[in-house]
Amino acid sequence: PTASQARWERVRPLVRERLPLPIRRGTTDEQELTVAGGNPLVNGWGRASREAHVLLIDAANNVPSTVTDAEPKATVPETSTLLGRLQHDLRTDTAPPGAPAAEQPDERSPIDPATDPSLRWHRAYGPARQVEVLRDALIRLLDETNDDGTFRFHPRDIAVLTPDVASFAPLVEATFAGDPRHGVPALPVRIADRTLRADDPLLDTLGALLAMLGGRFRATEVVSFASRQPVRDRFGFSDEALARIGSWARATHVRWGLGSADHERAGIPDTLVAHTWSAGLDQLLLGATMADGDLRLGIGDVAPFTDIEGSQVVDAGALADFIHSLNASMAVLQQPSSVNGWCDALAAGLRNLCAVPDADAWRWRAIEKLIEEFRDDAVVDGQPRNDMVDAAELAALLRSRLAGAGGRPRFGTGSITVSALTAQRGVPHKVVCLLGLDDDIGAGGMAVAEDLVAVLPCLGDRDQRSEQRAQLLDAVLCAGERLLVFSTGHDLRTNTELPPAVAIAELFDAVDATFRIDGVGNARVSAALSTSHPRQAWSEPALEAGALGIEGPWSFDRGALAAAVARRDRQDSGTDTAEPLAPPKLATDGLIERISIADFAAVGGNPAQVLLKSRLGLTVLTEEDDLRDAIELDLAGREEWSIGDALLRARLEAGDDWSPDDVVAWSEVERARGAVPPMTFGNSVMTRVSNRIEALRALLVTALQGAPWRPEPVAIRLVRDATDRTLLFEGTIPGVIGNKIITVTASRLKDRDLLVSWVRLAALTLHDPTQSWQSVSIGRSPKEDKLAVQTLSLRSESDAETILAFMTDFWERSRSDAVPFFPSTSRAVHEGRWKDARAAWEPYGSSGERRDRWANLVYDIDFDELRSIPLRDDERTDGDGSGGRLALWSRRVWGTFAETTVVDEAIHKISDVLVAPVGATSADEDGSR
Numbered sequence: 001p002t003a004s005q006a007r008w009e010r011v012r013p014l015v016r017e018r019l020p021l022p023i024r025r026g027t028t029d030e031q032e033l034t035v036a037g038g039n040p041l042v043n044g045w046g047r048a049s050r051e052a053h054v055l056l057i058d059a060a061n062n063v064p065s066t067v068t069d070a071e072p073k074a075t076v077p078e079t080s081t082l083l084g085r086l087q088h089d090l091r092t093d094t095a096p097p098g099a100p101a102a103e104q105p106d107e108r109s110p111i112d113p114a115t116d117p118s119l120r121w122h123r124a125y126g127p128a129r130q131v132e133v134l135r136d137a138l139i140r141l142l143d144e145t146n147d148d149g150t151f152r153f154h155p156r157d158i159a160v161l162t163p164d165v166a167s168f169a170p171l172v173e174a175t176f177a178g179d180p181r182h183g184v185p186a187l188p189v190r191i192a193d194r195t196l197r198a199d200d201p202l203l204d205t206l207g208a209l210l211a212m213l214g215g216r217f218r219a220t221e222v223v224s225f226a227s228r229q230p231v232r233d234r235f236g237f238s239d240e241a242l243a244r245i246g247s248w249a250r251a252t253h254v255r256w257g258l259g260s261a262d263h264e265r266a267g268i269p270d271t272l273v274a275h276t277w278s279a280g281l282d283q284l285l286l287g288a289t290m291a292d293g294d295l296r297l298g299i300g301d302v303a304p305f306t307d308i309e310g311s312q313v314v315d316a317g318a319l320a321d322f323i324h325s326l327n328a329s330m331a332v333l334q335q336p337s338s339v340n341g342w343c344d345a346l347a348a349g350l351r352n353l354c355a356v357p358d359a360d361a362w363r364w365r366a367i368e369k370l371i372e373e374f375r376d377d378a379v380v381d382g383q384p385r386n387d388m389v390d391a392a393e394l395a396a397l398l399r400s401r402l403a404g405a406g407g408r409p410r411f412g413t414g415s416i417t418v419s420a421l422t423a424q425r426g427v428p429h430k431v432v433c434l435l436g437l438d439d440d441i442g443a444g445g446m447a448v449a450e451d452l453v454a455v456l457p458c459l460g461d462r463d464q465r466s467e468q469r470a471q472l473l474d475a476v477l478c479a480g481e482r483l484l485v486f487s488t489g490h491d492l493r494t495n496t497e498l499p500p501a502v503a504i505a506e507l508f509d510a511v512d513a514t515f516r517i518d519g520v521g522n523a524r525v526s527a528a529l530s531t532s533h534p535r536q537a538w539s540e541p542a543l544e545a546g547a548l549g550i551e552g553p554w555s556f557d558r559g560a561l562a563a564a565v566a567r568r569d570r571q572d573s574g575t576d577t578a579e580p581l582a583p584p585k586l587a588t589d590g591l592i593e594r595i596s597i598a599d600f601a602a603v604g605g606n607p608a609q610v611l612l613k614s615r616l617g618l619t620v621l622t623e624e625d626d627l628r629d630a631i632e633l634d635l636a637g638r639e640e641w642s643i644g645d646a647l648l649r650a651r652l653e654a655g656d657d658w659s660p661d662d663v664v665a666w667s668e669v670e671r672a673r674g675a676v677p678p679m680t681f682g683n684s685v686m687t688r689v690s691n692r693i694e695a696l697r698a699l700l701v702t703a704l705q706g707a708p709w710r711p712e713p714v715a716i717r718l719v720r721d722a723t724d725r726t727l728l729f730e731g732t733i734p735g736v737i738g739n740k741i742i743t744v745t746a747s748r749l750k751d752r753d754l755l756v757s758w759v760r761l762a763a764l765t766l767h768d769p770t771q772s773w774q775s776v777s778i779g780r781s782p783k784e785d786k787l788a789v790q791t792l793s794l795r796s797e798s799d800a801e802t803i804l805a806f807m808t809d810f811w812e813r814s815r816s817d818a819v820p821f822f823p824s825t826s827r828a829v830h831e832g833r834w835k836d837a838r839a840a841w842e843p844y845g846s847s848g849e850r851r852d853r854w855a856n857l858v859y860d861i862d863f864d865e866l867r868s869i870p871l872r873d874d875e876r877t878d879g880d881g882s883g884g885r886l887a888l889w890s891r892r893v894w895g896t897f898a899e900t901t902v903v904d905e906a907i908h909k910i911s912d913v914l915v916a917p918v919g920a921t922s923a924d925e926d927g928s929r
């Protein structure tokens with residue numbers, strides 16, 4: 001097929017003599033066959049068609065043949081739409097006139113975008129929002145009527161073409177299901193060209209199994225494989241069990257490999273037994289049989305994972321069964337084999353790993369058929385070949401067959417058809433929608449290393465770039481009345497405007513060169529045809545008449561309208577967030593409200609967490625919750641803290657009974673767990689952590705002043721009257737020795753820890769005012785690799801009541817309001833250190849308080865926006881309000897802290913602490929305050 005018959009006629013005279021095939025692309029011979037001028041889209045998007053025509057003409061010139069001239073195309077009618085004129089220019093290979101030179105007449109065709117809806121470009125925020133915009137656009141189209149009142153378009157008239165069906169199919173199915181209760185009708189839609197894997201869960205599981213065959217069995221791959229429904233049915237994995245398996249893999253440091261044999265194949269010495277699924281299982285199963293123990297290895301030098309009990313043991317057993325079955329199947333499938341033997345092993349392995357309900361037993365026939373067809377390909381003269389073939393090559397061959405096989409066709413169903421560009425290439429529809437034209441679609445692509453054709457491409461060779469652009473050209477030409485283009489226009493995270501894909505830019509450059517807006521100077525037609533949609537469906541522009549270039553509102557969603565109205569009703573002036581929520585209804589005993597001391601003390605450290613987690617019940621995952629596939633050769637801060645924390649707890653529990661043998665035992669346990677880098681890479685980490693923990697204990701001995709380390713929790717019960725109820729503060733204060741609350745931690749001491757200690761100190765003072773209480777925190781220095789000792793004491797006994805009253809108000813506000821208080825940022829603001837405040841909020845190259853998973857949900861804004869949030873009406877009674885809410889709450893919290901508390905902080909070098917006698921350690925001269 002040809003997009004432009006006129007181009008065909010222009011190419012014919014160039015091929016007179018026999019071509020010296022093959023002709024390399026980019027050479028002089030190839031350039032001599034290129035037609036100058038013509039339509040830029042035919043030039044750029046029609047290379048595949050042009051090269052095919054050149055080769056066909058060359059073949060026709062050298063055999064007896066007759067070439068019939070094409071019938072001339074009629075001229076485009078004056079009443080034709082923009083789309084019709086564009087298609088006419090493509091078929092006739094007409095070069096666009098382009099923008100006129102100075103004082104020259106404009107030869108571009110005049111159009112009125114307001115009355116010509118034939119071509120539109122919709123720019124949205126990401127794939128999901130693209131599909132929402134597509135749905136609303138199609139609802140609007142299906143609502144159009146002819147002059148006689150009949151509907152202009154029907155679902156069967158619409159084709160949605162996308163270069164990535166696999167990614168968009170689930171989004172389309174979910175979004176087009178609609179929400180009839182809120183005015184969004186369900187649209188009939190069919191995904192026309194799913195692959196076999198997308199149609200059949202068993203075949204999808206087979207594909208995943210083949211993909212793992214030549215790999216390393218990474219933690220993420222194995223968990224993903226276990227999550228497939230046939231595998232879940234076989235081993236009884238529930239949603240909770242799968243989530244637990246992921247957490248176990250993280251806790252036991254599983255990275256990749258079913259067992260040590262996989263490590264050996266990658267050249268890793270067999271002395272490294274950690275990081276495999278087998279090692280992780282050993283930790284789980286041994287831990288299930290043991291009580292919480294000390295830092296000692298168990299049977300077989302396995303470090304037990306003891307945080308497993310009750311029904312979790314059943315899940316651990318199912319996981320062990322799964323890993324054993326997977327390992328047994330892979331042990332056979334990874335060996336060189338004849339095709340016949342390998343197919344037998346594959347069928348047996350799949351039966352061992354998968355199960356389907358009895359009603360779906362017919363699905364096994366597709367598996368059997370695929371394997372038998374693959375087996376038959378190795379039959380020669382009626383006899384199977386017994387040549388030994390590498391297993392990875394067999395898996396690659398079967399996987400390519402599985403990927404290329406189409407599922408059940410779903411064309412011509414009367415519904416909206418969603419398919420790849422290839423499947424419906426050149427099939428005319430009244431409405432064609434191009435969905436997901438992002439990134440480098442149609443704009444290029446790198447050759448596969450094994451593709452020798454792509455390394456030295458010649459005239460007529462297939463390449464992804466040319467084929468994708470040819471498919472786009474056919475899609476533009478097969479649109480009867482409307483062509484709708486959908487792409488991502490803004491970055492989801494940063495809101496940065498994104499440039500269009502090259503193919504889209506070329507399309508609308510051609511539009512600008514061909515058309516002008518009637519009566520409007522040099523305005524670009526493409527700008528009038530494009531619409532930038534807001535981030536959310538409930539954003540006001542999507543619901544306001546005329547806001548997105550149409551007479552009425554864009555969205556049909558009454559639920560989104562209700563959300564937008566509620567948001568507007570709750571919105572304050574300026575950049576402020578919503579008004580406070582109503583006070584929560586907590587469990588009460590009559591008029592008594594119980595408040596946990598632990599929750600109460602933590603509010604100063606993260607008020608956003610109090611609102612989102614405690615009040616609204618949200619759970620937020622971070623990158624730390626993700627599985628990791630790489631064996632680290634160095635540790636990040638959290639991993640180093642984890643092993644240091646384990647050593648610190650063991651060191652404090654052992655007391656004076658600690659010996660060098662215990663350090664060796666701890667090192668062996670951490671290495672067996674896989675918590676430290678392997679082999680010699682972990683030596684520096686172990687030494688660094690061991691020295692740090694020993695120095696922390698030395699500082700603790702100094703702080704105890706000869707007293708033994710026997711911390712006791714003190715139960716607290718405080719009753720205070722509020723306006724409409726009685727507040728009962730209950731809980732325990734840990735780490736009390738004598739008149740001190742002592743906290744020893746392997747982490748850095750941060751400003752939020754200071755506020756927690758402050759509240760605990762006030763609560764303990766109110767509980768027992770006869771003591772002169774102090775809070776002593778020992779940990780790492782906030783910035784350097786040094787140690788810090790922070791000592792807090794109240795200025796007077798009455799200050800404890802002041803702290804309790806203030807924190808009660810702060811706690812109640814945090815449960816109902818997004819309070820802009822962030823410990824380190826706010827402390828720097830209160831002390832006038834604005835540069836430090838900005839760095840604490842969003843430092844370069846590290847994670848600031850803006851990156852906190854809770855604060856980020858509420859205040860994901862830059863520092864200048866944060867400091868400019870204006871006061872609420874009920875906050876204007878406190879001072880002049882300069883600096884907005886950030887400054888106000890910084891002043892309230894840290895001002896109250898400074899007025900009621902004395903802080904003494906000493907910074908110590910680890911080396912000084914280790915060499916100095918106990919009780920004689922000294923702080924840096926510049927580190928005490």
